[in-house]
Amino acid sequence: xxxxxxxxxVIGDEILSGRTxxxxxxxxxxxxxxxxxxxxxxxxxADDHAAIVAAVNALRxxxxxxxxxxxxGPTHDDITADAIADAFGVAIxxxxxxxxxxxxxxxxxxLEFNAARKRMARIPDGATLIDNPVSTAxxxxxxxxxxxxxxxxxxxxxxxxxxxxxxGGAPLLSQSLRVNRGEGEIAAGFGALAAEFPDLSMGSYPFxxxxxxxxxxxxxxxxxxxxxxxxxxxxxxxx
Amino acid sequence: xxxxxxxxxVIGDEILSGRTxxxxxxxxxxxxxxxxxxxxxxxxxADDHAAIVAAVNALRxxxxxxxxxxxxGPTHDDITADAIADAFGVAIxxxxxxxxxxxxxxxxxxLEFNAARKRMARIPDGATLIDNPVSTAxxxxxxxxxxxxxxxxxxxxxxxxxxxxxxGGAPLLSQSLRVNRGEGEIAAGFGALAAEFPDLSMGSYPFxxxxxxxxxxxxxxxxxxxxxxxxxxxxxxxx
Numbered sequence: 462x463x464x465x466x467x468x469x470x471v472i473g474d475e476i477l478s479g480r481t482x483x484x485x486x487x488x489x490x491x492x493x494x495x496x497x498x499x500x501x502x503x504x505x506x507a508d509d510h511a512a513i514v515a516a517v518n519a520l521r522x523x524x525x526x527x528x529x530x531x532x533x534g535p536t537h538d539d540i541t542a543d544a545i546a547d548a549f550g551v552a553i554x555x556x557x558x559x560x561x562x563x564x565x566x567x568x569x570x571x572l573e574f575n576a577a578r579k580r581m582a583r584i585p586d587g588a589t590l591i592d593n594p595v596s597t598a599x600x601x602x603x604x605x606x607x608x609x610x611x612x613x614x615x616x617x618x619x620x621x622x623x624x625x626x627x628x629g630g631a632p633l634l635s636q637s638l639r640v641n642r643g644e645g646e647i648a649a650g651f652g653a654l655a656a657e658f659p660d661l662s663m664g665s666y667p668f669x670x671x672x673x674x675x676x677x678x679x680x681x682x683x684x685x686x687x688x689x690x691x692x693x694x695x696x697x698x699x700x
Numbered sequence: 701x702x703x704x705x706x707x708x709x710v711i712g713d714e715i716l717s718g719r720t721x722x723x724x725x726x727x728x729x730x731x732x733x734x735x736x737x738x739x740x741x742x743x744x745x746a747d748d749h750a751a752i753v754a755a756v757n758a759l760r761x762x763x764x765x766x767x768x769x770x771x772x773g774p775t776h777d778d779i780t781a782d783a784i785a786d787a788f789g790v791a792i793x794x795x796x797x798x799x800x801x802x803x804x805x806x807x808x809x810x811l812e813f814n815a816a817r818k819r820m821a822r823i824p825d826g827a828t829l830i831d832n833p834v835s836t837a838x839x840x841x842x843x844x845x846x847x848x849x850x851x852x853x854x855x856x857x858x859x860x861x862x863x864x865x866x867x868g869g870a871p872l873l874s875q876s877l878r879v880n881r882g883e884g885e886i887a888a889g890f891g892a893l894a895a896e897f898p899d900l901s902m903g904s905y906p907f908x909x910x911x912x913x914x915x916x917x918x919x920x921x922x923x924x925x926x927x928x929x930x931x932x933x934x935x936x937x938x939x
Contacts, residue, residue, distance in 0.1 A: 479730030490718030503744040536904040537891035577887030648816030652776035665775040
């Protein structure tokens with residue numbers, strides 16, 4: 462497939478310790494699929510400067526876009542912005558436009574715009590801000606890396622700010638057929654069909670319901686007519 | 701921390717397309733934390749031979765243990781076992797003990813033990829089998845890589861088969877305090893406390909409930925007495 466590719470980097474000890482179950486990856490995967498950007502890889506790393514730098518540099522070299530979540534708040538464990546600056550070898554400092562956004566926000570809410578909150582205006586040189594309609598503190602895009610918050614509703618709002626600016630490809634379509642047979646029974650026919658349609662991707666996902674084995678057969682691709690043709694064949698085989 | 705470290709590799713197009721939300725990473729994270737193995741990194745890759753080989757080799761070199769999920773079923777898109785064999789540079793073929801397990805299983809269920817199902821007995825040379833009490837088809841351990849199924853209840857059963865054989869460390873403990881203040885208000889004091897306890901890890905997780913900002917403050921470490929000492933200080937600051 463010639464669609465642009467993306468990678469996601471989830472940053473946070475709380476995911477790897479099992480305290481929090483990440484939901485941002487699944488959300489982003491669905492949004493990217495819709496606009497024809499193929500999420501090719503995802504990683505989760507701890508709040509560890511070297512690990513973030515290494516992952517960002519590996520992923521931005523291999524994909525058209527990298528999306529990060531987590532670690533851009535006001536507390537000491539929020540180290541993502543500094544790590545991104547280091548990954549790109551650029552400086553980072555408080556930026557006037559980000560400070561102004563936050564100043565106005567805290568003026569409205571009557572809260573003190575203290576040093577911790579000012580940390581959220583530290584932006585690597587050369588970045589553009591990502592709008593945060595939920596809680597004001599911006600994300601940023603540097604090169605092909607889009608740096609966003611980890612709190613799911615803020616992450617989703619930032620994704621909504623970023624995606625319209627990106628060039629996607631043909632939407633990644635899928636059709637599926639649910640069959641009440643185990644994978645082992647459909648494997649030969651399904652594999653032969655997949656070999657006939659090398660431009661499509663076919664996957665088989667088993668389930669057990671009320672003690673009985675079943676399988677969801679999924680066909681993915683970008684050409685609706687080819688998907689329809691393959692689905693007709695699939696239904697003839699197993700429908 | 702001197703606890704053993706682990707990485708997880710989730711394998712499957714269905715996760716990256718957004719069709720399926722992975723739950724195995726969160727499950728494994730909790731189980732490893734309990735036995736004192738620190739999950740340091742996780743990755744998700746597609747059903748792509750080269751991507752699996754590269755990720756397995758990167759992760760097994762960097763961690764004491766690697767756990768994979770997905771891609772060991774009977775269909776054409778199940779390519780994990782072959783990729784693991786290639787990553788280690790060993791041969792792979794149908795193995796007598798795995799065939800015998802599966803033959804007995806299909807004899808009991810009256811289903812044909814066909815070529816597709818026999819694929820699940822293909823095991824890389826030198827591996828040991830991982831018991832699958834749910835659906836018989838085994839996982840396997842090769843070197844420090846534990847290869848397991850993606851279906852959550854089978855994955856969990858395989859984790860239960862593997863973990864008792866591993867040497868963990870001191871359990872990774874955590875205590876938390878929920879405060880009804882935004883992160884920006886607690887950041888300075890919390891950061892200063894974290895700096896006083898470099899042997900502990902302190903994280904701050906904001907939330908919004910009924911329109912009000914709050915923060916969960918989490919302290920992690922292996923020494924229960926140190927955790928208690930830090931929690932007393934934390935409660936005095938923000939309780």
